[in-house]
Amino acid sequence: MNNDVMSLLAGVIDFFSQPMNWQGPGSILAHITEHITYVVIATLIGAAIALPVGIGLGHSGRGGLLAINISNIGRAIPSFGVIILVFLLAGFGVMPVIVALVALAIPPMVTNSFVGMREVDPAVRQAAVALGMTGWQRLWQVELPIAMPLIMAGVRTSAVQVMSTATLAAYVGLGGLGRYLIDGLAVRDLAQVLVGAILVAVLAMATELLFAGLQKLITAKGLQ
Amino acid sequence: MNWGWVASNTHQITAALLQHVQLVGLALLFGFLIAFPLALLAVRWPRLYGPSLAVTGVMFTIPSLALFILLMPFTGLSMATSLIGLTIYTLLILFRNIVQGLRGVSPSVREAARALGYTPARRLFTVELPIALPVIVAGIRIAAVTIIGMVTVTALIGQGGLGQLFITGFTLSFATPLVIGFVLSVMLAVAVDLALVGIQYWLTPWQRGVR
Amino acid sequence: MTNDHRQRASAEDRDTHDSSAIVFEGVTKRYGDGTVAVDKLDLTLPAGELTVLVGPSGCGKTTTLRMINRLETLSEGQLLIGDRDVMSVDATRLRRQIGYVMQHSGLFPHKTIADNIAVVPRLLGWGKKRIRERVAELVELVGLDEALAERYPHQLSGGQQQRVGLARALAADPPILLMDEPFAAVDPIVRTHLQEEFLSLQRRVQKTIVMVTHDIDEAMKLGDRVAIFAQGGRLAQFDTPAQLLSAPASDFVVDFIGADRELRRLALERLDSLELDAGLTAPRDEIVARARSYLQQAGSGGIVVLDEQRAPLGWLDWDTLKQADDRARIDSLSLKPWRHRLYLHDNLRSALNALISSPGEVMPVLNAQGRYMGVIDQLQLTRRLS
Numbered sequence: 001m002n003n004d005v006m007s008l009l010a011g012v013i014d015f016f017s018q019p020m021n022w023q024g025p026g027s028i029l030a031h032i033t034e035h036i037t038y039v040v041i042a043t044l045i046g047a048a049i050a051l052p053v054g055i056g057l058g059h060s061g062r063g064g065l066l067a068i069n070i071s072n073i074g075r076a077i078p079s080f081g082v083i084i085l086v087f088l089l090a091g092f093g094v095m096p097v098i099v100a101l102v103a104l105a106i107p108p109m110v111t112n113s114f115v116g117m118r119e120v121d122p123a124v125r126q127a128a129v130a131l132g133m134t135g136w137q138r139l140w141q142v143e144l145p146i147a148m149p150l151i152m153a154g155v156r157t158s159a160v161q162v163m164s165t166a167t168l169a170a171y172v173g174l175g176g177l178g179r180y181l182i183d184g185l186a187v188r189d190l191a192q193v194l195v196g197a198i199l200v201a202v203l204a205m206a207t208e209l210l211f212a213g214l215q216k217l218i219t220a221k222g223l224q
Numbered sequence: 225m226n227w228g229w230v231a232s233n234t235h236q237i238t239a240a241l242l243q244h245v246q247l248v249g250l251a252l253l254f255g256f257l258i259a260f261p262l263a264l265l266a267v268r269w270p271r272l273y274g275p276s277l278a279v280t281g282v283m284f285t286i287p288s289l290a291l292f293i294l295l296m297p298f299t300g301l302s303m304a305t306s307l308i309g310l311t312i313y314t315l316l317i318l319f320r321n322i323v324q325g326l327r328g329v330s331p332s333v334r335e336a337a338r339a340l341g342y343t344p345a346r347r348l349f350t351v352e353l354p355i356a357l358p359v360i361v362a363g364i365r366i367a368a369v370t371i372i373g374m375v376t377v378t379a380l381i382g383q384g385g386l387g388q389l390f391i392t393g394f395t396l397s398f399a400t401p402l403v404i405g406f407v408l409s410v411m412l413a414v415a416v417d418l419a420l421v422g423i424q425y426w427l428t429p430w431q432r433g434v435r
Numbered sequence: 436m437t438n439d440h441r442q443r444a445s446a447e448d449r450d451t452h453d454s455s456a457i458v459f460e461g462v463t464k465r466y467g468d469g470t471v472a473v474d475k476l477d478l479t480l481p482a483g484e485l486t487v488l489v490g491p492s493g494c495g496k497t498t499t500l501r502m503i504n505r506l507e508t509l510s511e512g513q514l515l516i517g518d519r520d521v522m523s524v525d526a527t528r529l530r531r532q533i534g535y536v537m538q539h540s541g542l543f544p545h546k547t548i549a550d551n552i553a554v555v556p557r558l559l560g561w562g563k564k565r566i567r568e569r570v571a572e573l574v575e576l577v578g579l580d581e582a583l584a585e586r587y588p589h590q591l592s593g594g595q596q597q598r599v600g601l602a603r604a605l606a607a608d609p610p611i612l613l614m615d616e617p618f619a620a621v622d623p624i625v626r627t628h629l630q631e632e633f634l635s636l637q638r639r640v641q642k643t644i645v646m647v648t649h650d651i652d653e654a655m656k657l658g659d660r661v662a663i664f665a666q667g668g669r670l671a672q673f674d675t676p677a678q679l680l681s682a683p684a685s686d687f688v689v690d691f692i693g694a695d696r697e698l699r700r701l702a703l704e705r706l707d708s709l710e711l712d713a714g715l716t717a718p719r720d721e722i723v724a725r726a727r728s729y730l731q732q733a734g735s736g737g738i739v740v741l742d743e744q745r746a747p748l749g750w751l752d753w754d755t756l757k758q759a760d761d762r763a764r765i766d767s768l769s770l771k772p773w774r775h776r777l778y779l780h781d782n783l784r785s786a787l788n789a790l791i792s793s794p795g796e797v798m799p800v801l802n803a804q805g806r807y808m809g810v811i812d813q814l815q816l817t818r819r820l821s
Contacts, residue, residue, distance in 0.1 A: 004297060069417075076369045076413030078376040080387060081406045084394045088402065127541030130506060130613075131554055131603070132530030145545045164287035168377070181289050185380065190297060197290030204285035221587060223545050 011191025012198070026179075032199065035176035038166045039207075042098050043159045046105030050158075051151065054110040058117020058147070059139055068114055074107040079165050087172045097169040104165055105158040112154025116147030149219050156211035163204045167196065177203070226400040233401075237389070241408055244385025247375050248416070250307055252368055255314030262315075263322035264348075273323060280316035288313065288374050292381050306378035313374060314367040321363025325356030358431065361424040365417055372413045376405070386412075454517035455610040455643040456482040457503060462512035464498050464668070472498040473668035475512070480660075482610075485637055485644040487658035489651055490691070495668030500613055500647045504533045516611065531555055534604030534612040534642075538619050540596040542588040548599050549574075549584040555607045573602040578632055594625040601633075605640070614646040618653065630657060651692060655679075655699055663688055676703055701783035701816065706800055709783070709819070711809030714797060716741050719748055719766035723759045730756065737795040740770055745806045747773070750795040776801060779808060783819065786811055 015021060021028055057064045079100045086096035120143050128138045144151075170178030180196025183189070230237070266273040291309045299305040329352045337351045353360075376387030384391070389405030392398075425431075457480040464473040473495040480486045488496040501507040502514055505526045514521045521529060542551050549570050556566045574584055577598040588596055597617060604612055617633075618626045634657060637644060648654055654661045655676045663679070665671040665687050672684040680700045683689045692699065716739045717726050730738055730753060737752035749770025759768055771794035777786055778801050790798045790813055797810035 008297075072366070072369060073410065073414055073417060075366070076372045076410055078373040078387070078390070078406065078409050080376045080379070081390045081402060081409070084390050085399065085402045085406060088393065088397060088399050121541075121544075123537060123539045123541040124543060126506070127535070127537060127543070130504060130530055130535035130537070130541075132527045132532075132558060133554075134527050137558070142543055146543075160285060164285060167287045167289050171380070178287075178289070181287070181293060185293050190294065193290060193293045197286055197294060200287045200290060201282070201285050204287075205282065208281075208285070221545075 008190055008194060011189075012194050015191055015195050028199070031175055031177050031179055032203070034174070035163075035166055035169075035178075035200075035203065038094070038097055038101060038169060038174075038176055039159065039162050041094075042101030042162050042166075043105050043155070045098070046102045046158060046162075047109055047155060049102070050106040050109035050154075051113050054113030054154075055117055055139075055144070055147075055151070058114040059135075059143060061118070064114055064118065068111055071107045071110040074103070074110075077103050079104050080168055080171075083168050083172055092173060094174065096172055097166070097174055100168070101162045101166060105162050108157040108161070109151075109154040112157070113147065113151045116150030116154075117143055119150065120146045146223065149215060149223060152211065152215040152218070156208065156215070159207050159211065160204050163207050164200055167200060225403060226398075229398075229400050230404060237404060237408070240384075240386050240388050240405070241412070242385075243383070244372070244375055244387075244409065244412065247303070247306060247310060247378070247383070247385055248368060248371050248412075251310035251314055251371055252364065254307070254311040255318050255367065256364070258311070259315050259318035259322060263319055263326065266319075266323050267326045276319060277316075280319050283312050284316045288377050289380065292378055296381060301382040303383060305381055306375070306383040309378070310371050310374060314371060317367040317370065318363050321366075322356070322360050325359030325363075326352055328359060329355045354428070357428055358424060361420055365420045368416050368420065369413045372409055372416065376409065385409075454482060456480060456517065457611070457643065457645065458513075458515040459499075460513040460515070462499075462502065462514055463510050464495070464502060464507060465510040471668055473502070473509075476668070476670055478662060478670060478673060480643065480645060482643045483641045484659040485646065485657060487654040487661045488645065488647045488664060489649065489654040489661060490664030490671075491666060492649060494664035494666055496647050496662075496664045497615060498668070499664070500615055500645055503611070503613055503645060504530045504535060531558055531607065532609050532611070534606075534609040536597075536600050536604045536612070536614040536617045538616040540588070540600035542596055542599055542603070544588050547585050547587060548579075548591070551588065551599055552602045552606050554603060559607055569606060573605060576605070576636070577602045592625075593621045594629060597621055597629060610643060612642050612644045614644065616648055617646065619648070619650075633657070652699075652702075655692075655702065663691055698784055698787070701787060701819070704783045704819070705779070706777065706781055706783065706786055706811065707779040709811065709815065711800055711811060712797070712815070714739055714799065714810035716807065717751075717765060719743070719764070721765050722761070723756060723763050723765055723768070724761040726751065726765050727756050739795075739797070739799050739807065739810065740765055741807055746801070747799040747807055749773070750793070752795060771795075773798065776805075777811070778803065783816060787813075787816055790816070 016028075053067065057067050082100035082103055083096045086099045090096060124142065124146070125138070128142045133141065166176055167178030167181055169176045170182040177196050177200050180192050180199070184192030184196065262276055266276050288309060291312065292305060295305045295308055299308065333351065333355065334347070337347045342351065375383075375385045376390060378384040379387030379391045386405040386409045389401040393400070393402035393405070459476045459478040462473060462476045463471065465471050476499065478499075488499055490496045498507050502509050503516070503521065505521055509522070542548075543554070546554075552570045552573055553566050556569060561569070570584065571581070574581055579595065579598050579602070583591065583595065588599070591599065597620070601617070604614075618629055621629065630653065646657065658676060660673065660675055661679055662673040663671045671691070672679060672688045674682075674684075677700070679688065679692060680703070683692065715729060715733050715735050715737075717729065719740055719742050721740075726738060737750050738756075740748045740751050742748050748766065749772045751765055751768060751770055755768050756765075759765075773789070773794065774792050775785075775789035775798075777789045777798055780803070786798065786800075790811070797812045799810050800808050802808050
């Protein structure tokens, strides 16, 4: 058992130290780039769909509960199933992966932006009306800045989830860090799997840190 | 949709669904059994909260697929492999919500219970837990729904409940099993979610009519 | 200062200056579920005065207030500011011309104090320099420390936040100010302080102010006029505090003002409206024998001993004086001090309060410098009441 672990770790170190793993189309860097590309595209598309919905519902206060419940159930959509299904329908390409990841990214962002908007103190909301702000002014100058920490927390949750789920892309023949997992599984090369796992976990944590920093940067000082 | 395939494979579909339910149920149970005492400790000693959250948080970032594969040398292609993985993913959500729920009990209520002479254990079970229940159930709901989607990935290591139907569909290049697996897993999520809402409604009569 | 501002104000915010009386004509507010919050209200709130709307909860006083800046829409009737129907004006424009102060300050948590105060001037498109000057002016006007301007709301106490709320409402120098229970959320000591400062502020700015409260004491203390509302949104009486006390229109008003309304009347009059008794006094270096003869001549139970600045040192009663050595100075005897100090600007209710705990049968009254002006006794107060 101990020997197993030791040889596994040796395999990982060996993998990272081989120059050929760092160059060319199948290199670590190439896989990281592919991986991040999927994540960025999916998160951006997801945000473009989810944020207006969540923020709009939160601002108007109507139909929100229903949207939240639907969105929560949306978390149950199995990304693995979506990837294969879209693959069968649309054929080989980035499309299946992007569709699945976008579906994954949407729910946390809808929920968080809705809740963030609803949690703006009613007294503050009312003050904004009483001072003579128009609907847009209230949205941009008061509600959004106050809701921003929660909205960003939603984007962060989505991005991290998308980051680790993007590994499934490899199952339908695409690249990304999932290659190490799927290929490693196929040939029972656990060192390679561990390499993939470590890289994805590091990327996910880097995403966490990046967003934590970003959140701090754009959160108004009075709210900290 | 090929209903003929569905009719001739009801047995396989039912078995996959049952395994799915079993994996989700057990993962939630084990997750709760670990997260609950951990949360009590974190409420009692707030200094533990940060590190516990960090550890469960890091485990949440490991891609599920990788975690399942890495467990294989130890537990093989068994149910334990997928169960351990799934349990780990429930921990972060359950832990965070149990702590939040217990912390949300207003100090005056806690104080009143103490003044009335409740022992700490009695106070926890008859006062604090009931009040924290809505937040805790909210956590179980999110954990359950997330896990229901995630179980399918374990099909890659020979488990997977409804995920097996995905693999079947992929290898046969045949959409029907995929659609069935997909619909059933979303329906399962809806059913479990509604059931949890119902349980919460039943357990918290004082909340009815208030929102 | 405020006049300056009126001259500089743009045409938009001058609209309502000429006449800012607020007139309700048969105004009714009915909600979707059929409840009537305000029932055919006819009421004219005079320009430049502070009107307080008071009543039990659910009497429609807050709805009445909120209809003025259209936070609520009226169902029937007409509401005029000057000669303009509020329903004919764009709601957001109307609100920018009417200050609004609420119970919980409603300050924007993500903006500094200075930015909170500057909200309406910014909405009105004032220049940067003009806004900066106005903010500084307001910070001083409401009695805030200048250093707080760059802080955030959560760093301020409740009382300070309420001051900021007031400054924000006054920022564009609106002729009308609406206040929804502005002092309800602060503790009693701070509240009294804020009320007094607010009164002196109103004496300077002379705005048309409408304030809602559920506290009849606050209404009587602050209001030039008080409108008492009864359940179901009906107006029970609209009058000056003195009139409400001396001529309540109905049993409801009597009940609402409370059983101690005689005492409340005392609260409305100040000591300087009374003719004080000169009282019996002696300087501190007087000797006992002389003091004794004063007392016997006057037939009084005691004497007020004054120091060199004519500030009262204490009360010397007959029992103490009787036993003392003839040649002793009276300030070597045991004088009984007063627990309260009573000034000319205090009201008669405070005077009564002070009298009850006074060691003698009279209570000395001081001018603002703390010098003795005379005494007041229970008989004078009782006469005042009848």
